[in-house]
Amino acid sequence: MTQDLIANVRGLNHWFGSGEVKKQALFDVNLTLKRGSFTVLMGPSGSGKTTVLTLIGCLRAVQDGSLQLLQNELRGASEAQLVALRRRLGFIFQAHNLHESLTATQNVMMGVQVHEGVAEQTAKAAAFHALGLVGLADRAGYLPANLSGGQKQRVAVARALVASPALVLADEPTAALDKDSAAEVVDLLKRMGTARGTTTLLVTHDNRILDRADRILTLEDGRIVKVEDRA
Ligand code: ADP
Ligand code: MG
Secondary structure, eight states, rough: OTTEEEEEEEEEEEEEEEEGGGGGEEEEEEEEEETTTEEEEOOOTTSSSHHHHHHHTTSSSOOEEEEETTTTTTTTTHHHHHHHHHHEEEEEEESSOOOEEEEEEHHHHHHHHHTTTHHHHHHHHHHHHHHHTTTGGGGTOOOOOGGGGHHHHHHHHHHHHOOSSSSEEESSSSSSSOOOHHHHHHHHHHHHHHHHTTTEOOOOOOOGGGGSSSEEEEEETTEEEEEEEEE
């Protein structure tokens, strides 16, 4: 695989449950994520979007097919390999998943401290910098309870990007936001991705996001039914 591909997914199948209740969730999924690209994965609820994202994110084991991530084959990879790869990724979820007892800065520092041996002061400086990039320098000392939904999600964006991940995986990050906050969060992801050369895979069923995408993949019933290139 060329260095240009962050992920190369070939013939991916996935099942949940076993025996009587075993159910196939993904069918022969093929996709590539090009370095620096912004890919949107669409599809109705239950179509398999989160399953794809969590497989690429090394959050569940690949059962069948091939999934190469950052030149590593995930099928048959050890837990240690998966842990090491996860550290090179940034995650953003629908709920911001901030720690309520930590300030914005401390939450973003968690994104730096997934890497061992980063000094407290270095992490803090990186966190301040990232909060500045998402326009929240003046909220650095705030607890999540004192931030708006859009601001919390911007903190989550800062946390996901602070360690300059090779790939950012975002699962419906704008679902809980109003129109303006949603647009702001997506623009931010897009801008920071472009500035840092980060690759982004964003799962959504929010049509407002589509014009930001280089490529739009549509999943239906566990199958990729459409690939649209915008770039
Ligand atoms: P989406 O994110 O597009 O809404 P998911 O990837 O969450 O879809 O789910 C795809 C299918 O797999 C659905 O039918 C869902 O019910 C099923 N599924 C997802 N996660 C699990 C699980 N942990 N156990 C059993 N079935 C699951
Ligand atoms: Mg989902």
